[in-house]
Amino acid sequence: MLEFKHVTKNYKDGQPAVNDLNLKIGKGEFVCFIGPSGCGKTTTMKMVNLLIDITEGSILIDDRDITDQDPVELRRSIGYVIQQIGLMPHMTIKENIVLVGTLLKWTEEWKDRRAKELLQLVNMPETYLDKYPHELSGGQQQRIGVLRALAANPPLILMDEPFGALDPITRDSLQEEFKKLQKDLNKTIVFVTHDMDEALKLADKVVIMREGEVVQADSPDEILRNPADDFVEEFIGKDRLIQGRPDVTTVEQIMGGSPVTIETSETLKAAISKMREKRVDSLLTVDSNNVLKGYIDVEMINLSYKKASYVHEVMDSEVFSVLKDSKLRDTMHKMLRRGAKYVPVVDNSARIVGIVTRATLADMVYDTIWGEGLEIDDPVATKE
Incomplete structure (x- = not known):
């Protein structure tokens, strides 16, 4: 789908920003470029849509050299998302989403239909179409930036640190949404980031660069298990959980199978x-099909007991959950950031299949640091 053949970009002084890059990216593949500042990752991405000229070599999209195409037409055929979002402040959300469609002279009917379809992809109501960018939160604006890149249904999307300016929890949420969206739509993504956790979470392939050259291009798990050299090992960080326990990589492998739940229709x-029977202070709430709907705790009941009778009247529907095939390291980081004591695990239909607790993660960390079954001397006993 996208191929770099001996691609070089030289500065005016002759120094290479990118040197003899050779790389193939398949259709539907999510590839993250990462490396120290000045390593050439953003330059590489900007050469794909000719925002930066190529000094030597060639870049092919579907076996067609990009330099044989009109630059304007090329850019309209490639989605592009940047950290600064770049929404037009004087345009409505609808007008921003279908901006490329306006340039392509879409009918008003088609623009309206396409904008509504795209909003549904990120679960935003149609009422947002008439709002202006300043009326949206940072996370909502970035969602619109992503939808604008998808509007003309491009096979290839370039993303330059799109979530870098967001707070950690909003960033987590957007990463989850976008990865699911990418899988559903089968788009080819070239994604530049400076965050190793983001690269490991999102990418099918991580491309690590240094001084304009690729040091290693592999799947996240392969890079974590077999870093190419000392630079890669140092760059990814020796504290990554998978290095200590390469046999355990997903939530499903460590989750408990019996979270305490109650149906929303219960009293x-x-x-x-x-709660009294199970000796817990909160319950996950589900429907009759065991689909996660939220949670309820003692404090919620105490505050509403005289005004409500049923679980669905009191419960909080904002509950953090993860899919069973989620990476364990990602789940651990999210739980720590949120201060969560546990996280429900769901399948692709949002049905509860298990639970991960802080105690489970603590056991994993202890095993990673000290090894299983290692006896730790009692300092008091040692002194005696």
């Missing part, structure tokens, strides 16, 4: 009874 009395 608050039933919820209190179950």
Whole structure:
């Protein structure tokens, strides 16, 4: 789909920003470029849509050399998302989403339909189409930036640190949304980041660069298990969980199988009874098909007991969950950032299949640092 053949970009003084880059990216592949500042990752991406000229070599999209194409037409056929978002402040959200469509002379009917379709992809209501960028949060604006890149249905999307300016929790949420979107739509993504956790979480292939050259291009797990050299090992960080326990990589491998749940149609009395029976202070709420709907705790019931009778009247529907094939290291980082005591694990239909607790993660960390079964001397006993 995208191929770099002996691609070089030289500065005016002759120094290479990118030197003899050879790389193939397949259709539907998510590739992250990462490396120290000045390593050539952003230069590489900008050469793909001719924002930066190529000094030597060639870049092919579907076996066609990009320099044989009109630069304007080329850019319109490639999605592009940047950290600064770049929404037009005087345009409505609809007008921003279908900006490329306007340039391509789409009908008003088609622009309206396409904007509504795209909003549905990120679960935003149609009422947002008439809003202006300043009326949206940073995370919502970045979602619109992504949708604008998808509007003309391009096979290739370039993304330059698109989530870098967001707070950690919003960033986590957007990463999850975008990865799912990419899988569903089968888009080819070239993604530049300075965040190794982001690269390991999102990418099918991570390309690590140094001084304009590729040091290693492999799957995240392969890079973590077999770093190419000392530079890669130092760059990814020796504290990555998978290095200590390469046999455990996903949530499914360590989750517990019996989270305590209650159906949303149950009464608050039933919820209190179950909490007492199970000796817990909160319950995950589900529908009759075991689909996760939220959670309820003692404090919620205490505050609403005289005004409500049923679980669905009191519960909080904002609950953090992860898919069972989620990377363990990502889940651990999210739990620590949120201060969460546990996280429910769901399948692709949002049905609860397990739970991960801080205690489980603590056991993993202990095993990683000290090894299983290692006896630790008691300092008091040692002194005696």
